[in-house]
Amino acid sequence: MSHTSVNRGAHQTPHQDLHSEQGALRGEHPGRSRNPVIKVADLAWLEFEKPDLDRAEVFARDFGFAIAARTEHELWLRGTFAGSPCMVIRRGRASRFLGPAFRAAERADVDRLAAAVGHTVRDIDVPGGGRSVTLFDPSGLPVRVVHCAEPLPALPGQPPLTLNTGIEPRRTNAPQRPPREPSRIQRLGHVVLETRTFARTLDWYLDTLGMIVSDFLFLDGQRGRGPTMAFVRCDQGGTPVDHHTLALHLGPGNGYVHSAYQVTDLDSIAAGGEYLAERGYQRSWGIGRHIQGSQLFDYWRDPDRFMLEHFADGDLFSCDLEPGWAPMSASGLAQWGPPVTRDFLGTNPSPAKLREVMTALREDNELDPARLLGLMKAMSS
Numbered sequence: 367m368s369h370t371s372v373n374r375g376a377h378q379t380p381h382q383d384l385h386s387e388q389g390a391l392r393g394e395h396p397g398r399s400r401n402p403v404i405k406v407a408d409l410a411w412l413e414f415e416k417p418d419l420d421r422a423e424v425f426a427r428d429f430g431f432a433i434a435a436r437t438e439h440e441l442w443l444r445g446t447f448a449g450s451p452c453m454v455i456r457r458g459r460a461s462r463f464l465g466p467a468f469r470a471a472e473r474a475d476v477d478r479l480a481a482a483v484g485h486t487v488r489d490i491d492v493p494g495g496g497r498s499v500t501l502f503d504p505s506g507l508p509v510r511v512v513h514c515a516e517p518l519p520a521l522p523g524q525p526p527l528t529l530n531t532g533i534e535p536r537r538t539n540a541p542q543r544p545p546r547e548p549s550r551i552q553r554l555g556h557v558v559l560e561t562r563t564f565a566r567t568l569d570w571y572l573d574t575l576g577m578i579v580s581d582f583l584f585l586d587g588q589r590g591r592g593p594t595m596a597f598v599r600c601d602q603g604g605t606p607v608d609h610h611t612l613a614l615h616l617g618p619g620n621g622y623v624h625s626a627y628q629v630t631d632l633d634s635i636a637a638g639g640e641y642l643a644e645r646g647y648q649r650s651w652g653i654g655r656h657i658q659g660s661q662l663f664d665y666w667r668d669p670d671r672f673m674l675e676h677f678a679d680g681d682l683f684s685c686d687l688e689p690g691w692a693p694m695s696a697s698g699l700a701q702w703g704p705p706v707t708r709d710f711l712g713t714n715p716s717p718a719k720l721r722e723v724m725t726a727l728r729e730d731n732e733l734d735p736a737r738l739l740g741l742m743k744a745m746s747s
C-alpha cells in the first residue's frame with residue numbers, strides 16, 4: 367500500500383509520495399484545499415500581551431532571542447536570520463496570547479485576502495513597517511496576515527559544531543568546546559493551537575491561507591469520525607518548508623499550546639538548556655526527537671507558564687508529499703527521549719482544567735464524551 371523514500375524514482379509524480387507508514391483511506395480528508403484564497407509563505411510572528419515587559423525581556427534573552435525593538439509599550443523579539451521579528455509582547459493587564467501573524471508571499475496577497483473577506487488593510491507598527499489584514503479563525507482567534515516592507519538584516523549566528531562521527535575525521539588537533547551560553551534563536555518555526563472546533567478551524571487555514579497537511583492523527587477506534595490533530599505546512603511549491611508551521615488539535619481548551627524556535631544543532635539545545643536550568647527555569651519535556659516532523663526538541667516554561675520549544679534538524683517537505691495518517695498516542699510523540707511529562711501533555715488535574723472540560727462538553731462543538739475519552743486514552747497510551 368504505502369511506499370517510502372526507498373522507492374522514490376526519477377519518474378515520481380507529484381502528490382503520490384508518502385513519508386509515513388499509512389496514508390489516507392478512500393474518502394478521507396485530502397489535507398489541502400482545491401482553490402485557497404492565498405498561499406501564505408510562512409509564520410511571521412506571534413503576539414502576546416504581558417504586564418511586565420522587563421521580566422519578559424529577561425526570559426527572552428535567557429531563552430536566546432535578540433531584541434529587535436523596545437518601547438514603553440512593546441517588546442519586539444527576533445532571531446539571527448534575516449526576515450521579520452518572531453514575537454511581539456505588548457504591555458497589557460493580563461498575560462495572554464493574542465494570536466499569530468502569517469507572512470504573505472507578496473504584498474498583493476494581503477489586498478487580495480482583505481478583499482475576499484471584506485476587511486481593511488492597515489499599516490502595522492512592525493520595525494521596518496508593513497501592511498496587515500486581521501481575520502478571525504473559526505475558534506475565534508485573531509489571525510493576521512502581514513507583509514513587511516523592510517525585512518530585518520541577519521545577525522551573527524551560532525556556528526554549528528564540527529562533529530567527528532567516526533567515519534571520517536573532520537576535527538583533528540582541536541577540542542570540542544560548545545559555549546555555555548543562551549541558545550541563539552535563528553527563527554520562529556511553528557505554533558501549536560488547541561481548539562474545540564478542530565475540523566472547521568483546520569479547513570479555514572487550508573481554504574483561506576492555502577496551507578497543506580503533512581500528518582493527520584486520529585483517535586484509536588474513532589478513525590471513521592475523522593482526524594483530531596493535524597500538522598500543517600505552507601505550500602511553497604517545490605521549495606521545501608518546515609514539516610509544520612502550524613499544528614492544531616481537538617481539545618477542551620481554545621488557543622495557545624506552544625511555539626517553537628529553531629537553533630543550530632543539538633549542542634545548542636543542550637548547552638542552552640543547561641543555561642536555562644541554572645537560572646531556575648522549568649523544563650517541561652526534553653531533550654528528545656519527535657516523530658511527526660523529526661525535530662530534536664526541548665520544551666520550557668516561561669515565567670508566565672507559556673510553553674516554548676527549542677528545536678533543530680526538522681523535516682523539510684515540498685508540496686509533493688501526501689498527508690500521513692497515524693493513531694494519536696503519548697508514546698507516539700517521540701522516537702527517543704525521556705518519558706513524556708504530564709506538564710507537556712497538559713493532563714495535570716486542576717479545578718481550572720475541570721471547568722474547561724465541563725464548559726467544552728456543554729457547548730455546541732466537536733468535543734463529546736466519546737472523543738474526550740478517546741483523547742484521555744491517547745494521552746495515557
Ligand SMILES: [Fe+2]
Nearest residue numbers: 558624626675
Ligand atoms: Fe513543537
